[in-house]
Every structure is written in C-alpha cells, then in structure tokens.
Amino acid sequence: MFFGITSVLLIIALNLRLTFGRFLKHLPEPEREISADNFKEYINWIVRWKLSFLRLKTWDRALDYLINWAKKEYPGWAAWVFYGLVLSYAYLALSGFIFAWFVPRGLFGFPLLLHVAAGALYAICLTIILFIKARVYLPDKVAEKASKESSGFYCPFLRKSWPRPYFQAAAFWVFVLAGFLLASSTLGSMLPYFNYPAQIFFFHLHRWSALASVLAACLAIDVMIVE
Numbered sequence: 001m002f003f004g005i006t007s008v009l010l011i012i013a014l015n016l017r018l019t020f021g022r023f024l025k026h027l028p029e030p031e032r033e034i035s036a037d038n039f040k041e042y043i044n045w046i047v048r049w050k051l052s053f054l055r056l057k058t059w060d061r062a063l064d065y066l067i068n069w070a071k072k073e074y075p076g077w078a079a080w081v082f083y084g085l086v087l088s089y090a091y092l093a094l095s096g097f098i099f100a101w102f103v104p105r106g107l108f109g110f111p112l113l114l115h116v117a118a119g120a121l122y123a124i125c126l127t128i129i130l131f132i133k134a135r136v137y138l139p140d141k142v143a144e145k146a147s148k149e150s151s152g153f154y155c156p157f158l159r160k161s162w163p164r165p166y167f168q169a170a171a172f173w174v175f176v177l178a179g180f181l182l183a184s185s186t187l188g189s190m191l192p193y194f195n196y197p198a199q200i201f202f203f204h205l206h207r208w209s210a211l212a213s214v215l216a217a218c219l220a221i222d223v224m225i226v227e
C-alpha cells in the first residue's frame, strides 16, 4: 500500500515538474513564472498534448523520433542494443508496476515468467550500454560539456537554467545503479542461499529500485531524448 501510493505520487510529481519546466521554457523570459494563469495554460497544454496521443499519427511520429535519436546516439549495431533495452524495459516496468498497483497477490504466472525473461535481455543490453556510454558520463567529461552549455534544465522556483549534462549524468548513473540493484535483488531472492527475512528484504529492494529506475528513466527522456 505504502509503496503503491508513494510510487504513483512520485512518478506523477516528477512528470508534472518536468513538463511544467518544459512549458515555461517555451514562454518569453519575463513571463516564466509560477502563476495561476501559467498554470491554467499549462493544464490546457498538457491535456491537448495527452489527447494528441489518441491519434495513431502522434505515436508514429514519436516512434520515428525515437528511432532517429537512437541511430544518432548509438550508431550501427549499437542501435539494436538500445531497442532491446527499450522494449524489455517497457515490458518490465509495465508488468512490474501494474501488478504492484492493482494485483494484491503480486506478479505471478506467465507475466512473471516473461518478466524474468525480459529481465535477462534488459540486464544484457544495460551492461553493453554501460560499456559504450559510461565514459561520456564521467565527472570530467560532464563538467567540460556543462561549461560549454548556455541554457538547459529550467528551474521555475529559482528562475534559472542549469546545465543539462549534470542531469543527464545523474539520470544515467541512477538508471545503471538501479539496474544493478534490480538484477542482484532478483538473484538474491531466487538463489537458495538466503533465509526468508532476507528474501523479503530483496523483494522490497527490487520494488524500490524499480521506482528509482523509472524516475531516472523519466528524467532521461526529458533531458536526453526530447529536444
């Protein structure tokens, strides 16, 4: 119950924050403030944007955009690793959270089998991506990139933009660390080396790491993928 409510609230809060920052960034500088008018405009904007996903054309355009981004960031065969990661991750997150939120018994049966199989693909793809991309997100590279960036991630409270590379690096490393915890907690709860309380601990570790991973993925979509 606690996990269900906290995870829903945190995912909604982060996405509202990210989309509100994005909405404000498109306004002329003097109008970028937290006000009732801007908030009303933002609600209209977000509803129009969500409704546009009822049309197949929007999904088509979003998919084209993602594929082009992947080809640019992961040239050659590496793009297939990225697609493998996206597909396995989408299934893992959907199956994991739908069962955690709506099914009291938790993940079981065929969806659980598929979850574990998708988990193997996810772990392999994430490891390869880590080898390909880790050097881009090392502290010295990030600081160098940040020093060249004039605008970036907009904070409406401080009315200031922060260099995007810091947020990109944070999203990348949290996603990787959460992936490591997700894989090791599953191994911990499936291997016969731990007692029952330890397995319960691994189950909770898996759920909370999944939440950290989804939050990092939402941030990554905002600061890395969507222009």
Ligand code: HEM
Pocket: 089, 092, 093, 095, 096, 097, 099, 100, 101, 105, 106, 107, 112, 115, 116, 118, 119, 120, 122, 123, 179, 182, 183, 185, 186, 189, 202, 203, 206, 207, 210, 211, 213, 214
């Ligand atoms: C490394 C790959 C993964 C494997 C092998 C894996 C495996 C499992 C297993 C076996 C369970 C059943 C509960 C348990 O005994 O721990 C589970 C539950 C769960 N998984 Fe994963 N998982 C993986 C990745 C992910 C990812 C990436 C997410 C989401 C971002 C996720 C979200 C969840 C959630 C929320 C539950 C709890 C569902 C419930 O409450 O019943 N998992 N996972």
